[in-house]
Amino acid sequence: MTTIDRLRETVCRANLELAQSGLVFGTFGNLSAVDREAGVFAIKPSGVPYADLTPAHIVTVSLETGAVVEGSLRPSSDTPTHLELYRAFGCGAIVHTHSEFATMFAQANLPIRCMGTTHADYFRGDIPVTRSLTQAEVARDYERNTGLVIVETFRTRGLSPDEMPAVLVVNHASFAWAADCARAIEHAQVLELVARMDWRTRAMTTSGTLPARPDEFLIDKHFLRKHGPGATYGQR
Amino acid sequence: MTTIDRLRETVCRANLELAQSGLVFGTFGNLSAVDREAGVFAIKPSGVPYADLTPAHIVTVSLETGAVVEGSLRPSSDTPTHLELYRAFGCGAIVHTHSEFATMFAQANLPIRCMGTTHADYFRGDIPVTRSLTQAEVARDYERNTGLVIVETFRTRGLSPDEMPAVLVVNHASFAWAADCARAIEHAQVLELVARMDWRTRAMTTSGTLPARPDEFLIDKHFLRKHGPGATYGQR
Amino acid sequence: MTTIDRLRETVCRANLELAQSGLVFGTFGNLSAVDREAGVFAIKPSGVPYADLTPAHIVTVSLETGAVVEGSLRPSSDTPTHLELYRAFGCGAIVHTHSEFATMFAQANLPIRCMGTTHADYFRGDIPVTRSLTQAEVARDYERNTGLVIVETFRTRGLSPDEMPAVLVVNHASFAWAADCARAIEHAQVLELVARMDWRTRAMTTSGTLPARPDEFLIDKHFLRKHGPGATYGQR
Amino acid sequence: MTTIDRLRETVCRANLELAQSGLVFGTFGNLSAVDREAGVFAIKPSGVPYADLTPAHIVTVSLETGAVVEGSLRPSSDTPTHLELYRAFGCGAIVHTHSEFATMFAQANLPIRCMGTTHADYFRGDIPVTRSLTQAEVARDYERNTGLVIVETFRTRGLSPDEMPAVLVVNHASFAWAADCARAIEHAQVLELVARMDWRTRAMTTSGTLPARPDEFLIDKHFLRKHGPGATYGQR
Numbered sequence: 001m002t003t004i005d006r007l008r009e010t011v012c013r014a015n016l017e018l019a020q021s022g023l024v025f026g027t028f029g030n031l032s033a034v035d036r037e038a039g040v041f042a043i044k045p046s047g048v049p050y051a052d053l054t055p056a057h058i059v060t061v062s063l064e065t066g067a068v069v070e071g072s073l074r075p076s077s078d079t080p081t082h083l084e085l086y087r088a089f090g091c092g093a094i095v096h097t098h099s100e101f102a103t104m105f106a107q108a109n110l111p112i113r114c115m116g117t118t119h120a121d122y123f124r125g126d127i128p129v130t131r132s133l134t135q136a137e138v139a140r141d142y143e144r145n146t147g148l149v150i151v152e153t154f155r156t157r158g159l160s161p162d163e164m165p166a167v168l169v170v171n172h173a174s175f176a177w178a179a180d181c182a183r184a185i186e187h188a189q190v191l192e193l194v195a196r197m198d199w200r201t202r203a204m205t206t207s208g209t210l211p212a213r214p215d216e217f218l219i220d221k222h223f224l225r226k227h228g229p230g231a232t233y234g235q236r
Numbered sequence: 237m238t239t240i241d242r243l244r245e246t247v248c249r250a251n252l253e254l255a256q257s258g259l260v261f262g263t264f265g266n267l268s269a270v271d272r273e274a275g276v277f278a279i280k281p282s283g284v285p286y287a288d289l290t291p292a293h294i295v296t297v298s299l300e301t302g303a304v305v306e307g308s309l310r311p312s313s314d315t316p317t318h319l320e321l322y323r324a325f326g327c328g329a330i331v332h333t334h335s336e337f338a339t340m341f342a343q344a345n346l347p348i349r350c351m352g353t354t355h356a357d358y359f360r361g362d363i364p365v366t367r368s369l370t371q372a373e374v375a376r377d378y379e380r381n382t383g384l385v386i387v388e389t390f391r392t393r394g395l396s397p398d399e400m401p402a403v404l405v406v407n408h409a410s411f412a413w414a415a416d417c418a419r420a421i422e423h424a425q426v427l428e429l430v431a432r433m434d435w436r437t438r439a440m441t442t443s444g445t446l447p448a449r450p451d452e453f454l455i456d457k458h459f460l461r462k463h464g465p466g467a468t469y470g471q472r
Numbered sequence: 473m474t475t476i477d478r479l480r481e482t483v484c485r486a487n488l489e490l491a492q493s494g495l496v497f498g499t500f501g502n503l504s505a506v507d508r509e510a511g512v513f514a515i516k517p518s519g520v521p522y523a524d525l526t527p528a529h530i531v532t533v534s535l536e537t538g539a540v541v542e543g544s545l546r547p548s549s550d551t552p553t554h555l556e557l558y559r560a561f562g563c564g565a566i567v568h569t570h571s572e573f574a575t576m577f578a579q580a581n582l583p584i585r586c587m588g589t590t591h592a593d594y595f596r597g598d599i600p601v602t603r604s605l606t607q608a609e610v611a612r613d614y615e616r617n618t619g620l621v622i623v624e625t626f627r628t629r630g631l632s633p634d635e636m637p638a639v640l641v642v643n644h645a646s647f648a649w650a651a652d653c654a655r656a657i658e659h660a661q662v663l664e665l666v667a668r669m670d671w672r673t674r675a676m677t678t679s680g681t682l683p684a685r686p687d688e689f690l691i692d693k694h695f696l697r698k699h700g701p702g703a704t705y706g707q708r
Numbered sequence: 709m710t711t712i713d714r715l716r717e718t719v720c721r722a723n724l725e726l727a728q729s730g731l732v733f734g735t736f737g738n739l740s741a742v743d744r745e746a747g748v749f750a751i752k753p754s755g756v757p758y759a760d761l762t763p764a765h766i767v768t769v770s771l772e773t774g775a776v777v778e779g780s781l782r783p784s785s786d787t788p789t790h791l792e793l794y795r796a797f798g799c800g801a802i803v804h805t806h807s808e809f810a811t812m813f814a815q816a817n818l819p820i821r822c823m824g825t826t827h828a829d830y831f832r833g834d835i836p837v838t839r840s841l842t843q844a845e846v847a848r849d850y851e852r853n854t855g856l857v858i859v860e861t862f863r864t865r866g867l868s869p870d871e872m873p874a875v876l877v878v879n880h881a882s883f884a885w886a887a888d889c890a891r892a893i894e895h896a897q898v899l900e901l902v903a904r905m906d907w908r909t910r911a912m913t914t915s916g917t918l919p920a921r922p923d924e925f926l927i928d929k930h931f932l933r934k935h936g937p938g939a940t941y942g943q944r
Contacts, residue, residue, distance in 0.1 A: 025429060026422070028354070047470025077461070077469055098354050100429070104436045107351040108447040116815040116879040118736070118806050135453045142457060171352040171450035186734065193733060193808070200812045202440035203675065204910035206918070210442070211816040214879035217843045221850060225785065233785055234735075234755025261665060262658070264590070283706025313697065313705055334590050336665070340672045343587040344683040371689045378693060407588045407686035438676035439911065446678070497901060498894065499942075500826070519942025549933065549941055570826050572901070576908045579823040580919040607925045614929060643824045643922035674912035682914070 004042075004070060007035050008058040011042040014181035015058075018095060019050035023188055028173075029097040030076040033181050034086050039063045041086055045073035063087065077143060081175070084147025088154075089161040091177035093184040098173040101195035105129070106168040112191070112198050114213060119194040120222035122187065124163040127194070128153055129170050150175065163223070166191045240278075240306060243271050244294040247278040250329070250417035251294075255286035259335040259424055264409075266312040269329040269417050270322050275299045277322055281309035299323065313379060317411070320383025324390075325397040327413035329420040334409040337431035341365070342404040348427070348434050350449060355430040356458035358423065360399040363430070364389055365406050386411065399459070402427045476514075476542060479507050480530040483514040486653035487530075490567060491522035495660055500645075501569040502548040505653050506558050511535045513558055517545035535559065549615060553647070556619025560626075561633040563649035565656040570645040573667035577601070578640040584667050586685060591666040592694035594659065596635040599666070600625055601642050622647065635695070638663045712750075712778065715743050716766040719750040722889035723766075726803060727758035731896055736881075737805040738784040741889050742794050747771045749794055753781035771795065785851060789883070792855025796862075797869040799885035801892040806881040809903035813837070814876040820903050822921060827902040828930035830895065832871040835902070836861055837878050858883065871931070874899045 015031045018024055027050070032043035040060045048057055059071035059079075066083050068075060076082075082094050105112050105127075112127040114120055130149045137145040150167050153159070165187045166176040176187040201211060213219075226233045251267045254260055263286070268279035276296045284293055295307035295315075302319050304311060312318075318330050341348050348363040350356055366385045373381040386403050389395070401423045402412040412423040437447060449455075462469045487503045490496055499522070504515035512532045520529055531543035531551075538555050540547060548554075554566050577584050584599040586592055602621045609617040622639050625631070637659045638648040648659040673683060685691075698705045723739045726732055735758070740751035748768045756765055767779035767787075774791050776783060784790075790802050813820050813835075820835040822828055838857045845853040858875050861867070873895045874884040884895040909919060921927075934941045 025425075045471065073471055100433055101436070103352065103354060104433045104440075107433065107450075108437050108440070110447075116811065117881065118811060132451065133454070135451070138451075138453050138457050171454060173353065189733075197808055197812045197815065199436060199440050200809070200907060200911075201816050202442060203436075204812075204816070204907050205442050206910060206913050206916050208442050211818075214815075215840065215843070215846075217846050218841070218879060221846050235753065235781055261662075281707065309707055336669055337672070339588065339590060340669045340676075343669065343686075344673050344676070346683075368687065369690070371687070374687075374689050374693050407690060409589065435672060435676050438678060439672075441678050444678050497897075517943065545943055572905055573908070575824065575826060576905045576912075579905065579922075580909050580912070582919075604923065605926070607923070610923075610925050610929050643926060645825065671908060671912050674914060675908075677914050680914050 003035060003038055004040065004060060005055070007033060007038075007040075007042045008055045008060065008070075010181060011044070011058050012053055012055040014093070014185065015044045015053055016050060017181075018097070018185055018188075021185060021189060023097040023099040023192060024050070025098060029095075030078055031093065031095045031181060031184065032076075032079075032082045033093040034063070034091075036063070040069050041082060043075050043079055043082060045071070045075060046077050048073065078146075080141070080144035081147040081150070084144060084151060085175065085177065088147075088151040089177060091161060091165070091184070092179045093181040094175060094177045095184045095188040096173065096175050097188055099188065099192040099195075101199055102168060102174040102191050103172075104199065105195050106173055107171055109170050112168070112195050113210075114219055115198055115201060115211070116214060117218065117222040118190075118197070120214075120219040121226050122190045123166065123194070124219065124223040127164065127166050127168060127191065128157060128159065129168040132170050146172070163227070239271060239274055240276065240296060241291070243269060243274075243276075243278045244296065244306075245291045246417060247280070247294050248289055248291040250421065251280045251289055252286060253417075254331060254333070254421055254424075257421060257425060259333040259428060260286070261334060265331075265333040266314055267329065267331045267417060267420065268312075268315075268318045270299070270327075272299070276305050277318060279311050279315055279318060281307070282312050284309065314382075316377065316380035317383040317386070320380060320387060321411065321413065324387040325413060327397065327401070327420075328415045329417040330411060330413045331420045331424040332409065332411050333424055335424065335428040335431075337435055338404060338410040338427050339408075340435065341431050342409055343407055345406050348404070348431050349446075350455055351430075351434055351437060351447070352450060353454065353458040354426075354433070356450075356455040357462050358426045359402065359430070360455065360459040363400065363402050363404060363427065364393060364395065365404040368406050382408070399463070475507060475510055476512065476532060477527070479505060479510075479512075479514045480532065480542075481527045482653060483516070483530050484525055484527040486565070486657065487516045487525055488522060489653075490569070490657055490660075493657060493661060495569040495571040495664060496522070497570060501567075502550055503565065503567045503653060503656065504548075504551075504554045505565040506535070506563075508535070512541050513554060515547050515551055515554060517543070518548050520545065550618075552613070552616035553619040553622070556616060556623060557647065557649065560623040561649060563633060563637070563656070564651045565653040566647060566649045567656045567660040568645065568647050569660055571660065571664040571667075573671055574640060574646040574663050575644075576671065577667055578645055579643055581642050584640070584663070584670050585682075586691055587666075587670055587673060587683070588686060589690065589694040590662075590669070592686075592691040593698050594662045595638065595666070596691065596695040599636065599638050599640060599663065600629060600631065601640040604642050618644070635699070711743060711746055712748065712768060713763070715741060715746075715748075715750045716763045716768065716778075718889060719752070719766050720761055720763040722801070722893065723752045723761055724758060725889075726805070726893055726896075729893060729897060731805040731807040731900060732758070733806060737803075738786055739801065739803045739889060739892065740784075740787075740790045741801040742771065742799075744771070748777050749790060751783050751787055751790060753779070754784050756781065786854075788849070788852035789855040789858070792852060792859060793883065793885065796855075796859040797885060799869060799873070799892070800887045801889040802883060802885045803892045803896040804881065804883050805896055807896065807900040807903075809907055810876060810882040810899050811880075812907065813903050814881055815879055817878050820876070820899070820906050821918075822927055823902075823906055823909060823919070824922060825926065825930040826898075826905070828922075828927040829934050830898045831874065831902070832927065832931040835872065835874050835876060835899065836865060836867065837876040840878050854880070871935070
């Protein structure tokens with residue numbers, strides 16, 4: 001079995017796991033993973049029901065050219081978005097879903113605010129929303145421009161994709177990423193969890209004034225307890 | 237097995253699928269499908285628990301006269317509504333449910349706004365609500381008038397039932413349709429999904445000003461990516 | 473097997489069904505049924521986990537005296553409430569639950585408004601809330617006074633327990649009833665359903681003005697389509 | 709089998725039960741129980757998936773020194789919080805979860821108001837929120853200071869941990885406790901239930917004025933019906 005075969009198998013299995021996660025409706029959503037040494041990433045084909053998915057359906061795409069390398073089906077329509085994220089960020093796997101609460105924030109053009117330690121354990125600050133694409137950006141290379149506007153969001157706001165492993169694309173949905181497939185799915189799940197909690201905070205606010213975010217030192221405490229060289233959480 | 241037998245079997249199976257979809261409470265809801273060549277549609281009987289349903293229970297109704305053709309049970313009380321929709325629209329199957337979020341919009345007399353690409357992948361714009369029926373329309377031929385007011389809604393607003401395959405009947409519930417049973421159920425499910433997301437957007441709005449809809453070119457991009465001659469989604 | 477044995481078996485089975493309905497948390501909630509000829513009703517014992525319940529645990533209580541007739545356990549603490557309802561109303565079975573949405577309306581001292589046909593198919597108008605009990609009424613015969621204040625609510629507002637088979641007890645929870653156990657559970661379920669839908673309507677109202685109720689002739693049309701001598705719904 | 713072995717087995721089983729309760733996401737959350745005679749409490753290890761947990765993983769900690777007594781893994785990062793609660797309160801078991809509704813109130817810095825009898829059956833009044841920790845308290849001995857600020861909350865407000873067996877830690881999450889593991893989990897579940905109901909009350913309030921709490925004599929009636937020497941609920 002080649003490295004690429006293994007990658008396709010991993011990506012197939014992870015897409016099936018994603019389908020079981022409750023984050024996905026119908027054929028919405030997709031997951032990819034990259035082999036940077038081989039210069040390719042593997043991704044779900046477009047519009048194929050999760051129930052029918054086998055490793056042979058998984059398509060591999062060149063990181064350099066964006067062209068299909070292996071696979072007889074058409075890759076996910078969101079493939080050019082994944083490509084631009086792999087080019088700009090150092091992640092190993094990317095998950096795209098229309099999970100309901102995160103999508104709803106994307107539709108309302110609102111960041112998911114960092115309101116507590118649950119959020120700070122995974123995301124160091126508010127989860128950002130991209131700007132809208134222009135008519136020209138939608139008309140031509142729409143999916144590629146979606147990737148580029150995500151990268152632009154991180155660059156212009158000085159965000160690190162390692163400390164902020166998710167983004168909302170305005171009026172569309174979310175992308176999340178991580179070093180590997182399991183953690184990318186976990187990030188997509190926590191993204192939905194914190195979106196749900198921030199939504200509930202907003203929904204119960206009757207005064208027009210949202211509760212304040214916690215002190216930054218509390219956010220940093222929790223993020224750094226789990227991430228980076230000073231992490232103390234778990235069995236090390 | 238005659239064509240009509242097959243139609244009844246299909247409609248029975250699809251009603252059972254609908255009962256499993258989470259969109260239906262108790263005996264609320266019904267699904268029908270049409271055989272335009274034979275000039276009949278087949279529909280669930282009135283008030284029969286889904287658990288007991290067999291193809292023999294399914295009633296067929298003449299498109300021309302509205303009279304029962306085959307079946308010893310009384311057809312769904314909503315049969316005259318289905319009849320008027322088949323007469324006016326070109327669809328192949330119709331689903332009626334009281335799914336909670338869509339019904340709640342019908343009760344609040346509010347359209348389900350098109351707030352993002354999840355909605356635009358299925359419905360090209362806001363999902364409309366009919367006007368209220370008059371006392372005379374309720375008193376006599378209530379169910380038929382429900383169908384007529386749906387058709388009126390589409391005609392007066394210049395909506396295409398192919399681009400807008402669902403409607404809210406004010407203070408009542410929803411109807412959705414498609415070329416076949418599976419897609420009619422899918423439309424009813426997405427209708428509920430987008431109703432839930434628009435509800436959440438409204439529920440979290442504390443300022444009194446709802447977020448704006450996306451640009452029309454984004455809605456068109458997504459609708460036309462999946463529908464019509466220029467569609468690129470899936471394996472073609 | 474005596475009539476009373478059968479009643480205890482029926483009530484045991486229906487309490488287990490209630491426990492499976494999603495309306496009940498822990499040991500909250502109880503169901504009773506009456507045999508008016510025998511002059512007794514049968515009810516769940518107090519604080520016994522549903523998992524352990526057998527017909528032998530079910531307690532029978534005299535309609536005339538309120539005293540235990542058969543059963544070695546103490547009856548539900550809400551027994552005097554059931555007693556007063558059986559004395560005043562003609563129902564055959566009563567369900568008490570703390571189902572979340574109905575309870576929340578009771579806590580907010582708000583009726584569940586009749587906003588559409590789903591509600592009107594079961595309840596002819598708004599579902600009422602009782603007044604608060606006085607300190608004296610809470611201090612002595614609290615559970616009996618809970619029954620009396622329900623009866624007072626129906627009498628002073630001219631409501632028929634047949635057309636309005638449920639009530640909210642302010643700051644407490646709900647009671648629902650019907651001719652038999654299965655329909656009493658169904659009423660408790662629809663009560664929760666319409667509470668959830670009215671709550672959602674309120675939660676999404678940003679303007680401070682709730683949507684209007686439907687025309688009364690629409691409510692009557694739906695209630696009378698399913699109830700009374702002119703009913704046309706189902707197989708008759 | 710020693711007393712301590714049994715304690716570890718009990719705590720392992722209860723942590724698995726907690727994982728099944730719906731209150732826990734991923735590895736968030738932990739449960740401990742104390743053996744006051746032996747002077748130790750047993751707690752879940754840090755960051756170990758619930759699926760892998762065995763009694764051998766459970767760590768025991770000295771009540772006097774806070775040091776690990778038995779177990780080769782690192783105890784939960786929240787161990788110093790549990791320690792301070794065991795020192796100050798007389799409880800036998802403690803549950804920490806990020807259950808969503810309770811956590812959302814902690815994030816919004818709002819108490820869970822006692823709005824009805826469901827709440828009053830378990831908690832005698834509003835469930836309090838701690839003050840924020842200072843930067844110094846977060847920087848050093850963060851988890852121990854979390855325990856101390858809980859104890860401070862109860863002391864300064866004159867609350868009894870027996871009558872109020874739960875607390876919200878601001879911007880973080882909740883702790884609940886009881887005489888034993890099963891009841892501590894039950895308290896965590898009811899905490900989530902009443903948080904959900906109070907949230908819903910807030911979310912549907914459109915006027916800016918929340919509904920009033922019930923009379924104190926009703927709250928006392930229900931709390932004392934189930935707790936203390938005058939309790940009448942259940943089989944006694």
